[in-house]
Amino acid sequence: MFAHNIATNVDFTLVVCDQFIEMKFADKNIAQNLIFQAVNLRNKWKKLLDLRLQASKPTIEDKDGLISDANRLEKDLSWLLVEFFKSETLYSIRRLLAADVKLLYAGPGRDTDCVLDLNPFSNNKEPCKPNHDKGGVDLTDFLTYNCLLDLETMATTFNTHDGICPYCDTEHHLTSLGHLAHMAICVQNGETTNRHEIEDDTPHDPNGKKYYCEVCDKTYRLSLRDLLKHKSTHLNG
Ligand SMILES: [Zn+2]
Ligand SMILES: [Zn+2]
Incomplete structure (x- = not known):
């Protein structure tokens, strides 16, 4: 190392x-x-x-x-x-x-x-x-x-290949360098917003996966259905 x-x-x-x-x-x-x-x-x-x-x-x-x-x-x-x-x-x-x-x-x-x-x-x-x-x-x-x-x-x-980010627990399909780039974003985001990471203006599912949305710059805990719904709101925007 x-x-x-x-x-x-x-x-x-x-x-x-x-x-x-x-x-x-x-x-x-x-x-x-x-x-x-x-x-x-x-x-x-x-x-x-x-x-x-x-x-x-x-x-x-x-x-x-x-x-x-x-x-x-x-x-x-x-x-x-x-x-x-x-x-x-x-x-x-x-x-x-x-x-x-x-x-x-x-x-x-x-x-x-x-x-x-x-x-x-x-x-x-x-x-x-x-x-x-x-x-x-x-x-x-x-x-x-x-x-x-x-x-x-x-x-x-x-x-590209599937991989789960150890920081946000989200599965991604990215290139090898892309996975590293995502982790860098996740770590940076975690270091600056660690204390107030979950904000409450979207449906909140305590059993859901932690999901960091790059568009809103926020971390949510969402069920898969709500996650897809959330993603689609940005597509229409
Ligand atoms: Zn991540
Ligand atoms: Zn969003």
Whole structure:
């Protein structure tokens, strides 16, 4: 998880850390959730180090605020770490040999067809940047997506599959990058609206699924029928 560089195939089932350790995941949804959490964890950890650094400077005014921010992040971090290691993942893990490393990357100019997609780790604001060395695209300074040469899969970045978002419990049919993008939205939404997440101007079913509507920017708990009804109100609008 704290590798200097992480490279993945098209659906995140094949992951190579530091050109040295190869991990294979049996389930692409679990693999995508893990990668997403790992990146979030890394970003939070980096933020924590920055906060610590700032708090140690004598010129900073709001020291107490910084320290409580750091404490909160540290709690989030330890919670995420536990989540990360307790998740049941079926994967094989092996050490790569020098001969494997030569054939590791697909190289540039091949499967860069998701370049036009927005990068989930830029708050879905910036397009993915192609990696001209390994192929694929850089999602963070340590994570390169879709650069591994994976002869076992016929999947492309356009292929969609079903997956349940661990944050909102909703089932989606999206591309691999699309699932990550959705999770990024869900996490961001959860962090800003955690306390008042359910608002009451629509039918409310306590046994229903939690559903986040991007159009209203609200989270509802709806039965399937009410969910479809709610979605159709936006179509007519
Ligand atoms: Zn979600
Ligand atoms: Zn809505």
